[in-house]
Amino acid sequence: MRDDAPKAVTAISLALQEQIEHGLLPPSSKLPAERKLSELFNTTRITVREALLQLEAQGLVYREERRGWFISPPRLAYDLMRRSHFHAMVSAQGRVAETLVISARLQPASALICGLLQLPALSSVVQICRARRIDQRLVLYVEHYLNPEYFPGIVDFDLNQSLTELYASHYAIRYGKVRFEMVPTALQVDAAAALKVSLGSPGLRIERVNYDQQGRLIDCDIEYWRHDAIHVSAVVEG
Missing domain, CATH: 3.40.1410.10 (Chorismate lyase-like)
Incomplete structure:
Protein backbone atom coordinates (compact mmCIF):
# COMPACT_ATOMS: atom_id res chain seq x y z
CA MET A 1 0.00 0.00 0.00
CA ARG A 2 1.39 3.37 -0.93
CA ASP A 3 1.55 5.81 1.94
CA ASP A 4 1.61 9.04 -0.09
CA ALA A 5 -1.99 10.24 0.18
CA PRO A 6 -5.10 10.26 2.35
CA LYS A 7 -6.21 7.25 0.28
CA ALA A 8 -4.05 5.07 2.52
CA VAL A 9 -5.85 6.28 5.65
CA THR A 10 -9.25 5.75 4.03
CA ALA A 11 -8.33 2.26 2.82
CA ILE A 12 -7.20 1.15 6.28
CA SER A 13 -10.26 2.68 7.90
CA LEU A 14 -12.61 0.91 5.48
CA ALA A 15 -10.79 -2.41 5.87
CA LEU A 16 -11.12 -2.33 9.66
CA GLN A 17 -14.71 -1.12 9.45
CA GLU A 18 -15.61 -4.08 7.23
CA GLN A 19 -14.05 -6.51 9.71
CA ILE A 20 -16.02 -4.90 12.56
CA GLU A 21 -19.34 -4.93 10.68
CA HIS A 22 -18.95 -8.60 9.75
CA GLY A 23 -18.17 -9.60 13.33
CA LEU A 24 -14.60 -10.65 12.70
CA LEU A 25 -13.52 -8.05 15.22
CA PRO A 26 -16.14 -8.52 17.98
CA PRO A 27 -17.24 -5.83 20.48
CA SER A 28 -14.78 -5.11 23.30
CA SER A 29 -11.99 -7.11 21.62
CA LYS A 30 -8.52 -5.57 21.56
CA LEU A 31 -6.93 -4.54 18.29
CA PRO A 32 -3.30 -5.41 17.57
CA ALA A 33 -0.77 -2.76 18.51
CA GLU A 34 -0.31 0.12 16.07
CA ARG A 35 3.10 -1.28 15.11
CA LYS A 36 1.56 -4.63 14.17
CA LEU A 37 -1.17 -2.91 12.16
CA SER A 38 1.39 -0.80 10.32
CA GLU A 39 3.24 -4.00 9.34
CA LEU A 40 -0.01 -5.65 8.24
CA PHE A 41 -0.97 -2.73 6.00
CA ASN A 42 2.62 -2.00 4.92
CA THR A 43 2.46 1.59 6.05
CA THR A 44 3.56 3.87 8.88
CA ARG A 45 2.21 4.10 12.41
CA ILE A 46 1.19 7.69 11.70
CA THR A 47 -1.08 6.52 8.89
CA VAL A 48 -2.53 3.75 11.05
CA ARG A 49 -3.16 6.23 13.86
CA GLU A 50 -5.04 8.54 11.47
CA ALA A 51 -7.23 5.65 10.35
CA LEU A 52 -7.96 4.66 13.94
CA LEU A 53 -8.83 8.25 14.82
CA GLN A 54 -11.35 8.27 11.97
CA LEU A 55 -12.95 5.11 13.35
CA GLU A 56 -12.92 6.57 16.86
CA ALA A 57 -14.79 9.63 15.60
CA GLN A 58 -17.43 7.27 14.17
CA GLY A 59 -17.72 5.47 17.50
CA LEU A 60 -16.46 2.16 16.12
CA VAL A 61 -13.28 1.92 18.18
CA TYR A 62 -12.01 3.45 21.40
CA ARG A 63 -8.68 3.68 23.17
CA GLU A 64 -7.57 3.55 26.76
CA GLU A 65 -4.40 5.09 28.10
CA ARG A 66 -1.55 2.56 28.22
CA ARG A 67 -3.87 -0.27 27.10
CA GLY A 68 -4.40 0.33 23.40
CA TRP A 69 -7.35 0.25 20.98
CA PHE A 70 -10.56 -1.74 21.38
CA ILE A 71 -13.74 -2.38 19.38
CA SER A 72 -16.61 -0.34 20.80
CA PRO A 73 -19.45 -2.34 22.39
CA PRO A 74 -23.10 -1.55 21.54
CA ARG A 75 -24.32 1.84 22.71
Whole structure:
Protein backbone atom coordinates (compact mmCIF):
# COMPACT_ATOMS: atom_id res chain seq x y z
CA MET A 1 0.00 0.00 0.00
CA ARG A 2 1.39 3.37 -0.93
CA ASP A 3 1.55 5.81 1.94
CA ASP A 4 1.61 9.04 -0.09
CA ALA A 5 -1.99 10.24 0.18
CA PRO A 6 -5.10 10.26 2.35
CA LYS A 7 -6.21 7.25 0.28
CA ALA A 8 -4.05 5.07 2.52
CA VAL A 9 -5.85 6.28 5.65
CA THR A 10 -9.25 5.75 4.03
CA ALA A 11 -8.33 2.26 2.82
CA ILE A 12 -7.20 1.15 6.28
CA SER A 13 -10.26 2.68 7.90
CA LEU A 14 -12.61 0.91 5.48
CA ALA A 15 -10.79 -2.41 5.87
CA LEU A 16 -11.12 -2.33 9.66
CA GLN A 17 -14.71 -1.12 9.45
CA GLU A 18 -15.61 -4.08 7.23
CA GLN A 19 -14.05 -6.51 9.71
CA ILE A 20 -16.02 -4.90 12.56
CA GLU A 21 -19.34 -4.93 10.68
CA HIS A 22 -18.95 -8.60 9.75
CA GLY A 23 -18.17 -9.60 13.33
CA LEU A 24 -14.60 -10.65 12.70
CA LEU A 25 -13.52 -8.05 15.22
CA PRO A 26 -16.14 -8.52 17.98
CA PRO A 27 -17.24 -5.83 20.48
CA SER A 28 -14.78 -5.11 23.30
CA SER A 29 -11.99 -7.11 21.62
CA LYS A 30 -8.52 -5.57 21.56
CA LEU A 31 -6.93 -4.54 18.29
CA PRO A 32 -3.30 -5.41 17.57
CA ALA A 33 -0.77 -2.76 18.51
CA GLU A 34 -0.31 0.12 16.07
CA ARG A 35 3.10 -1.28 15.11
CA LYS A 36 1.56 -4.63 14.17
CA LEU A 37 -1.17 -2.91 12.16
CA SER A 38 1.39 -0.80 10.32
CA GLU A 39 3.24 -4.00 9.34
CA LEU A 40 -0.01 -5.65 8.24
CA PHE A 41 -0.97 -2.73 6.00
CA ASN A 42 2.62 -2.00 4.92
CA THR A 43 2.46 1.59 6.05
CA THR A 44 3.56 3.87 8.88
CA ARG A 45 2.21 4.10 12.41
CA ILE A 46 1.19 7.69 11.70
CA THR A 47 -1.08 6.52 8.89
CA VAL A 48 -2.53 3.75 11.05
CA ARG A 49 -3.16 6.23 13.86
CA GLU A 50 -5.04 8.54 11.47
CA ALA A 51 -7.23 5.65 10.35
CA LEU A 52 -7.96 4.66 13.94
CA LEU A 53 -8.83 8.25 14.82
CA GLN A 54 -11.35 8.27 11.97
CA LEU A 55 -12.95 5.11 13.35
CA GLU A 56 -12.92 6.57 16.86
CA ALA A 57 -14.79 9.63 15.60
CA GLN A 58 -17.43 7.27 14.17
CA GLY A 59 -17.72 5.47 17.50
CA LEU A 60 -16.46 2.16 16.12
CA VAL A 61 -13.28 1.92 18.18
CA TYR A 62 -12.01 3.45 21.40
CA ARG A 63 -8.68 3.68 23.17
CA GLU A 64 -7.57 3.55 26.76
CA GLU A 65 -4.40 5.09 28.10
CA ARG A 66 -1.55 2.56 28.22
CA ARG A 67 -3.87 -0.27 27.10
CA GLY A 68 -4.40 0.33 23.40
CA TRP A 69 -7.35 0.25 20.98
CA PHE A 70 -10.56 -1.74 21.38
CA ILE A 71 -13.74 -2.38 19.38
CA SER A 72 -16.61 -0.34 20.80
CA PRO A 73 -19.45 -2.34 22.39
CA PRO A 74 -23.10 -1.55 21.54
CA ARG A 75 -24.32 1.84 22.71
CA LEU A 76 -26.58 2.13 25.73
CA ALA A 77 -30.04 3.49 24.92
CA TYR A 78 -30.51 6.66 26.99
CA ASP A 79 -34.18 7.70 26.95
CA LEU A 80 -34.56 11.25 28.25
CA MET A 81 -38.30 10.82 28.78
CA ARG A 82 -38.08 7.67 30.89
CA ARG A 83 -37.77 8.08 34.66
CA SER A 84 -35.00 5.72 35.63
CA HIS A 85 -31.47 5.72 37.02
CA PHE A 86 -28.15 4.43 35.75
CA HIS A 87 -28.19 0.98 37.34
CA ALA A 88 -31.82 0.30 36.39
CA MET A 89 -31.31 1.60 32.84
CA VAL A 90 -28.22 -0.56 32.28
CA SER A 91 -29.74 -3.69 33.88
CA ALA A 92 -32.92 -3.34 31.82
CA GLN A 93 -30.78 -3.64 28.69
CA GLY A 94 -29.16 -6.86 29.87
CA ARG A 95 -25.85 -5.36 30.87
CA VAL A 96 -23.90 -4.96 34.09
CA ALA A 97 -23.58 -1.58 35.83
CA GLU A 98 -21.02 -0.54 38.42
CA THR A 99 -20.48 2.76 40.26
CA LEU A 100 -17.20 3.89 41.82
CA VAL A 101 -17.15 6.83 44.25
CA ILE A 102 -14.21 9.15 43.67
CA SER A 103 -14.99 11.80 46.29
CA ALA A 104 -17.85 13.16 48.41
CA ARG A 105 -17.66 16.36 50.43
CA LEU A 106 -19.29 19.63 51.41
CA GLN A 107 -17.66 22.52 49.57
CA PRO A 108 -18.28 26.11 48.41
CA ALA A 109 -20.52 26.27 45.34
CA SER A 110 -18.98 27.66 42.16
CA ALA A 111 -20.73 30.44 40.27
CA LEU A 112 -21.99 27.86 37.75
CA ILE A 113 -23.54 25.66 40.44
CA CYS A 114 -25.02 28.65 42.26
CA GLY A 115 -26.72 29.57 39.01
CA LEU A 116 -28.00 26.05 38.28
CA LEU A 117 -29.35 25.53 41.80
CA GLN A 118 -30.43 29.15 42.27
CA LEU A 119 -28.31 29.54 45.40
CA PRO A 120 -27.02 32.84 46.80
CA ALA A 121 -23.34 33.74 46.69
CA LEU A 122 -20.99 31.91 49.07
CA SER A 123 -23.35 28.95 49.46
CA SER A 124 -22.19 25.42 50.21
CA VAL A 125 -23.10 22.31 48.22
CA VAL A 126 -22.49 18.61 48.59
CA GLN A 127 -20.32 17.46 45.68
CA ILE A 128 -20.25 13.75 44.85
CA CYS A 129 -17.94 12.63 42.03
CA ARG A 130 -18.38 9.13 40.61
CA ALA A 131 -17.18 7.00 37.73
CA ARG A 132 -19.47 4.42 36.18
CA ARG A 133 -18.88 1.24 34.22
CA ILE A 134 -20.95 -0.80 31.81
CA ASP A 135 -19.76 -4.40 31.46
CA GLN A 136 -16.51 -3.36 33.22
CA ARG A 137 -15.81 -0.57 30.73
CA LEU A 138 -15.53 2.99 32.10
CA VAL A 139 -18.10 5.07 30.21
CA LEU A 140 -19.26 7.90 32.47
CA TYR A 141 -17.82 10.44 34.88
CA VAL A 142 -20.45 12.43 36.77
CA GLU A 143 -20.36 15.29 39.26
CA HIS A 144 -23.48 15.54 41.45
CA TYR A 145 -24.20 18.79 43.29
CA LEU A 146 -26.78 18.61 46.08
CA ASN A 147 -28.45 21.34 48.08
CA PRO A 148 -27.34 20.30 51.61
CA GLU A 149 -30.57 21.64 53.11
CA TYR A 150 -32.44 18.62 51.73
CA PHE A 151 -29.82 15.89 52.28
CA PRO A 152 -28.28 16.15 55.78
CA GLY A 153 -25.62 13.51 56.44
CA ILE A 154 -25.72 12.04 52.94
CA VAL A 155 -21.94 11.74 52.64
CA ASP A 156 -22.04 9.13 55.43
CA PHE A 157 -24.07 6.71 53.29
CA ASP A 158 -22.79 4.16 50.78
CA LEU A 159 -22.71 6.33 47.66
CA ASN A 160 -21.90 3.47 45.31
CA GLN A 161 -25.64 2.82 45.23
CA SER A 162 -28.29 4.70 43.26
CA LEU A 163 -28.79 8.23 44.58
CA THR A 164 -32.36 8.08 43.27
CA GLU A 165 -33.11 5.13 45.55
CA LEU A 166 -31.19 6.69 48.45
CA TYR A 167 -33.20 9.91 48.14
CA ALA A 168 -36.46 7.94 48.27
CA SER A 169 -35.57 5.57 51.09
CA HIS A 170 -33.87 7.98 53.51
CA TYR A 171 -35.20 11.44 52.62
CA ALA A 172 -38.66 10.70 51.14
CA ILE A 173 -37.58 12.70 48.08
CA ARG A 174 -38.51 11.67 44.55
CA TYR A 175 -37.67 13.36 41.30
CA GLY A 176 -40.26 15.56 39.65
CA LYS A 177 -39.35 17.86 36.77
CA VAL A 178 -35.94 17.42 35.13
CA ARG A 179 -34.22 19.82 32.72
CA PHE A 180 -31.56 18.55 30.33
CA GLU A 181 -28.89 20.27 28.26
CA MET A 182 -26.48 18.34 26.03
CA VAL A 183 -23.41 19.43 24.11
CA PRO A 184 -20.52 17.56 22.49
CA THR A 185 -17.31 18.29 24.34
CA ALA A 186 -13.62 17.51 24.72
CA LEU A 187 -13.14 15.68 28.01
CA GLN A 188 -11.55 17.90 30.65
CA VAL A 189 -8.91 16.85 33.18
CA ASP A 190 -11.09 15.20 35.85
CA ALA A 191 -13.29 13.37 33.35
CA ALA A 192 -10.37 12.17 31.24
CA ALA A 193 -8.52 10.90 34.31
CA ALA A 194 -11.60 9.08 35.66
CA LEU A 195 -12.31 7.45 32.30
CA LYS A 196 -8.61 6.67 31.66
CA VAL A 197 -8.56 8.42 28.29
CA SER A 198 -6.37 11.15 26.82
CA LEU A 199 -7.12 14.74 27.76
CA GLY A 200 -9.32 16.27 25.07
CA SER A 201 -10.87 12.97 23.94
CA PRO A 202 -14.36 13.37 22.44
CA GLY A 203 -17.25 13.17 24.87
CA LEU A 204 -20.86 14.15 25.47
CA ARG A 205 -21.69 16.53 28.32
CA ILE A 206 -25.19 16.16 29.76
CA GLU A 207 -26.32 18.67 32.36
CA ARG A 208 -29.37 17.69 34.42
CA VAL A 209 -31.14 20.05 36.81
CA ASN A 210 -33.54 18.17 39.07
CA TYR A 211 -36.65 19.15 41.01
CA ASP A 212 -38.45 16.97 43.55
CA GLN A 213 -42.11 15.98 43.79
CA GLN A 214 -42.84 19.27 45.58
CA GLY A 215 -41.20 21.39 42.88
CA ARG A 216 -38.11 22.19 44.95
CA LEU A 217 -34.78 22.56 43.12
CA ILE A 218 -32.77 19.86 44.88
CA ASP A 219 -29.69 18.94 42.86
CA CYS A 220 -27.94 18.93 39.51
CA ASP A 221 -25.69 16.47 37.70
CA ILE A 222 -22.98 17.16 35.15
CA GLU A 223 -22.31 13.96 33.21
CA TYR A 224 -19.35 13.34 30.91
CA TRP A 225 -19.93 10.29 28.69
CA ARG A 226 -17.58 8.62 26.25
CA HIS A 227 -19.08 9.74 22.96
CA ASP A 228 -19.48 6.15 21.69
CA ALA A 229 -21.17 4.82 24.84
CA ILE A 230 -24.76 6.01 24.50
CA HIS A 231 -27.55 6.66 22.04
CA VAL A 232 -29.80 9.49 23.29
CA SER A 233 -33.48 9.51 22.36
CA ALA A 234 -36.74 11.14 23.39
CA VAL A 235 -40.32 10.42 22.35
CA VAL A 236 -42.77 13.28 22.92
CA GLU A 237 -46.45 12.43 22.77
CA GLY A 238 -48.56 14.88 20.75
